[in-house]
Amino acid sequence: MRWSDAIYERLTAGGRSPLAVVGLGYVGLPLALAFSRCFRVVGYDTDPRRIAQLRGGVDASGAFGPEDFRECGIRFSSSEEALAEAVFYVVAVPTPVDARRRPDLSCLDEATRTVGRCLRPGDCVVFESTVWPGCTEERCVPLLESVSGLVAGRDFKVGYSPERINPGDREHTLSRTVKVVAGCDAETLDGVAAVYGRVIGAGVFRAASIRVAEAAKMLENVQRDVNIALMNECAVLFRELGIDTAATLEAAATKWNFVRVAPGLVGGHCIGVDPYYLLEKAAGTGVRIPVVQSARAVNEGMVGYVARALLDELRAGDATISPPLAGWRVLQLGITYKENVADCRNSKAAELFGELTRAGVEVDAADPCADAGCVREMYGIELTERLRPPYDLVLVAVPHDAYRSLGEEYFLSIVKPGGCVADLRSVYRNKIHALRYWSL
Numbered sequence: 369m370r371w372s373d374a375i376y377e378r379l380t381a382g383g384r385s386p387l388a389v390v391g392l393g394y395v396g397l398p399l400a401l402a403f404s405r406c407f408r409v410v411g412y413d414t415d416p417r418r419i420a421q422l423r424g425g426v427d428a429s430g431a432f433g434p435e436d437f438r439e440c441g442i443r444f445s446s447s448e449e450a451l452a453e454a455v456f457y458v459v460a461v462p463t464p465v466d467a468r469r470r471p472d473l474s475c476l477d478e479a480t481r482t483v484g485r486c487l488r489p490g491d492c493v494v495f496e497s498t499v500w501p502g503c504t505e506e507r508c509v510p511l512l513e514s515v516s517g518l519v520a521g522r523d524f525k526v527g528y529s530p531e532r533i534n535p536g537d538r539e540h541t542l543s544r545t546v547k548v549v550a551g552c553d554a555e556t557l558d559g560v561a562a563v564y565g566r567v568i569g570a571g572v573f574r575a576a577s578i579r580v581a582e583a584a585k586m587l588e589n590v591q592r593d594v595n596i597a598l599m600n601e602c603a604v605l606f607r608e609l610g611i612d613t614a615a616t617l618e619a620a621a622t623k624w625n626f627v628r629v630a631p632g633l634v635g636g637h638c639i640g641v642d643p644y645y646l647l648e649k650a651a652g653t654g655v656r657i658p659v660v661q662s663a664r665a666v667n668e669g670m671v672g673y674v675a676r677a678l679l680d681e682l683r684a685g686d687a688t689i690s691p692p693l694a695g696w697r698v699l700q701l702g703i704t705y706k707e708n709v710a711d712c713r714n715s716k717a718a719e720l721f722g723e724l725t726r727a728g729v730e731v732d733a734a735d736p737c738a739d740a741g742c743v744r745e746m747y748g749i750e751l752t753e754r755l756r757p758p759y760d761l762v763l764v765a766v767p768h769d770a771y772r773s774l775g776e777e778y779f780l781s782i783v784k785p786g787g788c789v790a791d792l793r794s795v796y797r798n799k800i801h802a803l804r805y806w807s808l
């Protein structure tokens with residue numbers, strides 16, 4: 369029997385050996401829930417608090433409700449022993465950058481060692497964590513071999529399937545998005561494609577190799593970063609030239625091959641992080657990738673640029689007050705790293721709050737999606753429960769759905785006459801007439 373048929377049979381017929389998802393965060397939990405519809409699933413995470421919540425049907429990220437856990441049958445555990453019977457491992461642990469913006473592979477190394485200790489002949493390990501091209505085969509496979517004492521390819525199989533979920537996006541869900549899969553050889557590719565094919569309604573794409581799948585993920589996010597950087601760079605220039613960027617984008621987008629991307633702050637754990645993995649790999653090979661490097665610098669510089677622009681707006685609104693800016697009051701709407709998510713990690717909106725307060729401005733911050741405790745813990749920011757109008761400026765930093773329907777009437781009720789609505793993502797473009805309006 370081919371290995372691909374054998375692994376599938378072990379997961380389905382003949383005792384239904386479990387599939388284990390290692391790391392139950394934004395990526396791992398949806399995977400575990402999806403796989404649980406077809407296979408017996410063990411969900412392993414080193415965070416006991418997370419496990420306790422999941423056992424109680426609570427997903428702190430807000431992506432899933434109690435009904436999604438009902439009858440899912442997943443065995444959630446923070447004990448390595450729960451992995452003992454697994455035959456198919458999916459690793460979805462974080463791959464962040466450290467304070468110097470260098471790749472931090474400590475979670476991936478630790479998870480790989482954990483799997484290595486449980487691995488037995490015939491098993492398969494699929495990595496989902498975003499890494500530089502070559503990392504799975506050069507770093508994870510040797511680690512699996514040394515810990516397990518088994519030989520990759522012969523005793524166990526390795527695959528890679530980059531994750532494409534977009535938190536907060538109800539349209540491009542896991543099942544509705546084509547999933548790239550790769551394997552260390554042809555039969556592994558068949559086996560991995562068969563397992564994922566059961567749960568991904570949109571189907572799987574068989575990448576030519578693990579390196580290709582890793583590189584494809586890098587390219588997807590690096591392309592977004594570069595495109596946004598280009599728009600940010602042009603938005604800064606257009607502003608100096610007195611040209612409306614949103615109107616310019618609208619006009620340019622009428623050309624058939626124009627790629628429409630809006631300027632904005634780039635936070636979170638993917639677009640703002642993955643390019644550093646590619647930069648690290650490129651540096652190791654002695655190849656310069658200046659476009660990727662510059663894009664990062666441009667996007668990292670945007671918080672400072674926006675803060676300076678908002679301070680100018682405040683000054684323009686009240687020429688009688690000269691710096692320091694004590695006395696000016698701003699309401700910031702949105703603190704999470706992007707719209708419609710609860711996640712505040714690596715949030716540029718939170719950095720912007722910090723820049724404004726350091727300049728002496730008094731800022732109230734509100735966010736209907738964020739967990740106030742997390743915001744306090746991570747940034748020392750106390751979310752405002754009751755607004756204290758009137759404000760000199762209202763900054764809509766993160767356009768959550770709850771904010772999109774706000775109209776000028778609302779802003780007029782909380783902004784001082786002659787005050788400003790700063791609309792980072794141009795959600796209220798052409799809708800604000802009686803107040804000053806600022807947008808990127």
Ligand SMILES: NC(=O)c1ccc[n+]([C@@H]2O[C@H](COP(=O)([O-])OP(=O)(O)OC[C@H]3O[C@@H](n4cnc5c(N)ncnc54)[C@H](O)[C@@H]3O)[C@@H](O)[C@H]2O)c1
Pocket residue numbers: 390391392393394395396412413414415418460461462463475476478479482496497498499531532533534535637638
């Ligand atoms: N969040 C996204 O939108 C997204 C999208 C595509 C790809 N990715 C990539 O997917 C990977 C996972 O990201 P995420 O956003 O789900 O991370 P996350 O921080 O939401 O969750 C990771 C989980 O892994 C757990 N964990 C950490 N070390 C562990 C270990 N050694 N063993 C078991 N569990 C461990 C943590 O406790 C946490 O619950 C990263 O490589 C990321 O770059 C993320």
